[in-house]
Amino acid sequence: MAQGKLPHYSVALGALLLLWGSSWGLFFAPAETYMGDVQRIMYVHVPTAWNGMLALTIAFFFAVVSLWKGGLGWDARLEGALEVGVVLCTLLCMQGAIWAKPTWGVWWDWDPRLTTTAVLVFAFGGILALRQFVDDPVKRATWSAVAAIIAFADVPIVYFSVRWWNSLHQLQSSPATVSRAFHWPLRINAFGILFLMSGLIALRARLAALRREDEVAPPLPVTVPHGASFAEGARS
Amino acid sequence: MNDGVIRDGWTFVWAAYGVTALILTGYATSVFLRYRSARQKSAPVKP
Numbered sequence: 001m002a003q004g005k006l007p008h009y010s011v012a013l014g015a016l017l018l019l020w021g022s023s024w025g026l027f028f029a030p031a032e033t034y035m036g037d038v039q040r041i042m043y044v045h046v047p048t049a050w051n052g053m054l055a056l057t058i059a060f061f062f063a064v065v066s067l068w069k070g071g072l073g074w075d076a077r078l079e080g081a082l083e084v085g086v087v088l089c090t091l092l093c094m095q096g097a098i099w100a101k102p103t104w105g106v107w108w109d110w111d112p113r114l115t116t117t118a119v120l121v122f123a124f125g126g127i128l129a130l131r132q133f134v135d136d137p138v139k140r141a142t143w144s145a146v147a148a149i150i151a152f153a154d155v156p157i158v159y160f161s162v163r164w165w166n167s168l169h170q171l172q173s174s175p176a177t178v179s180r181a182f183h184w185p186l187r188i189n190a191f192g193i194l195f196l197m198s199g200l201i202a203l204r205a206r207l208a209a210l211r212r213e214d215e216v217a218p219p220l221p222v223t224v225p226h227g228a229s230f231a232e233g234a235r236s
Numbered sequence: 237m238n239d240g241v242i243r244d245g246w247t248f249v250w251a252a253y254g255v256t257a258l259i260l261t262g263y264a265t266s267v268f269l270r271y272r273s274a275r276q277k278s279a280p281v282k283p
Contacts (some may be wrong), residue, residue, distance in 0.1 A: 038245035210274040
C-alpha cells in the first residue's frame with residue numbers, strides 16, 4: 001500500500017477547518033431565538049451525524065467490493081471505515097445526549113431516531129469486536145463483509161426514522177429552514193470532519209493492511225551461526 | 237424557562253465541544269501511534 005502523506009495532510013486540514021468552524025460557531029454566530037446558546041452544539045453534532053453515516057456507507061461499499069473482488073486489501077479498507085464510523089456515531093450519541101438534557105429535559109429517550117442510532121453503534125461495534133475472535137483472515141474478511149452489508153440496512157432506517165414515526169427528534173433541516181447566520185460554521189465543520197474522517201479511514205486501512213501482512217507472512221527462518229550445530233544455535 | 241427560551245446553556249455547549257475534542261484528538265492520536273508502531277515492526281531489518 002502506498003506510503004504517501006496525503007492522509008496526514010487530510011487529517012491536519014480537517015483539524016484546522018474544525019478549529020475555524022467551531023470558533024465561528026462558539027464566538028461569532030448569534031444565539032438561536034429559543035434554544036439560546038445550546039444551539040451551538042449543532043455545529044459539531046450535525047456534521048458528526050453526516051460524516052458518521054457517510055463513513056458507514058463507505059464501509060458498506062468496501063464490504064460489497066470485498067465480497068465481489070476478494071483480496072485482503074478491501075478487508076483492510078472495510079476495517080478502517082468501520083472503526084471510524086463507529087467512533088463518529090458513538091460521539092454523535094454523546095453530543096446528542098448533552099444537547100437533549102437542556103432541551104428535552106432528559107439525557108436519553110428511547111425514541112425512534114435515538115434507538116435506531118444506538119442499534120447502529122452496537123451492530124457495527126459488534127462486527128469490529130467479533131473480528132478479533134476469527135484467526136483466519138480470509139474467513140474474517142468474508143463474514144465481516146456479509147455482516148456489514150446486513151448491518152447497513154439500519155442506516156436508511158436511522159435517516160427516515162423521523163419521518164416514519166413520531167419522534168422527539170426534529171426532522172432534517174435544509175438550507176431553506178436554517179437561518180443564513182448559521183450556515184457557515186455548519187458547513188466549515190462538515191468539511192472539517194469530512195477531511196478528518198477520510199484521512200483517518202486511509203491511515204486505519206493502512207494499519208490494518210500492515211497487520212494482515214504480518215498475519216499471512218511466512219515465519220522467519222531460524223538463523224544458525226556458521227560452523228555451529230542446530231542445537232547450539234537454538235541454545236544461543 | 238417560563239417563556240420557552242433556554243438560558244445558561246454554556247455549560248452544555250462546553251461539555252459537547254470538550255467531548256468532541258477529546259474523542260477526535262484521542263482517536264486520531266491512537267491511529268497515528270498504532271500506525272507508526274506497525275510500520276516500525278514491518279520495516280525490513282538492515283543487514
